[in-house]
């Protein structure tokens with residue numbers, strides 16, 4: 001970890017919690033209704049997302065803060081990401097976890113995991129495409145959700161250097177409680193929150209998979225996002241070996257999509273949707289953009305190892 005410093009109150013009363021971490025990387029400029037407004041100096045996408053979030057706010061102070069941020073970015077942020085490797089050399093298969101027939105977990109407020117996965121996967125694809133990467137969603141010819149075993153096969157047919165599977169998380173049933181959320185009966189848990197990353201030690205490119213997961217983990221950490229470690233808990237259904245505790249990377253050796261992929265593969269659990277407050281964050285377009293930007297930036301950082309370019 002490089003230098004870290006905190007500058008409080010840049011524009012009095014408006015811009016507080018100004019934070020520079022890892023030698024000028026992320027700035028935290030305050031709280032939106034449901035998310036922390038942060039911007040990254042590196043990565044134009046992060047900047048644009050944050051700027052949009054700032055502009056959405058009505059008061060002039062926040063608009064002024066946005067203008068200052070953008071100016072700072074122009075001065076301080078040479079976007080060096082991907083410089084070591086041409087993004088056009090990368091093809092990424094973005095897998096939308098689950099499908100309409102088996103939609104995965106159910107959020108605290110009753111929304112399907114598949115719906116969350118669809119939104120975030122599309123954003124990840126868009127971020128990658130805007131950076132010059134050939135990124136495509138893994139879909140059947142008819143545009144539907146492929147069979148689990150077909151997903152790695154379709155990724156291979158695309159010529160993908162990376163299979164990226166996008167999911168949202170839950171917890172073991174014993175942690176779920178019944179209660180009320182906004183006056184409606186709900187089933188939720190505050191046992192865990194945060195993202196988790198998975199690779200398979202049985203994937204033929206497990207080293208490259210881990211390198212990509214690490215790059216994604218670091219990019220998520222740049223935004224100040226902390227991983228959840230609940231999948232490493234020594235309880236039935238979890239107990240996943242931790243490969244990198246600080247970045248929340250686990251080995252899930254027999255996960256079909258990861259194990260049977262012919263190319264490096266990483267599964268991203270973007271956050272825990274049974275956690276009421278995390279669910280709210282995960283539905284926030286700004287938070288989604290932040291996650292997508294980090295995932296895309298991590299993929300680009302791993303470009304040399306994924307493409308075999310120096």
Ligand SMILES: [Zn+2]
Nearest residue numbers: 097104167168
């Ligand atoms: Zn899932």
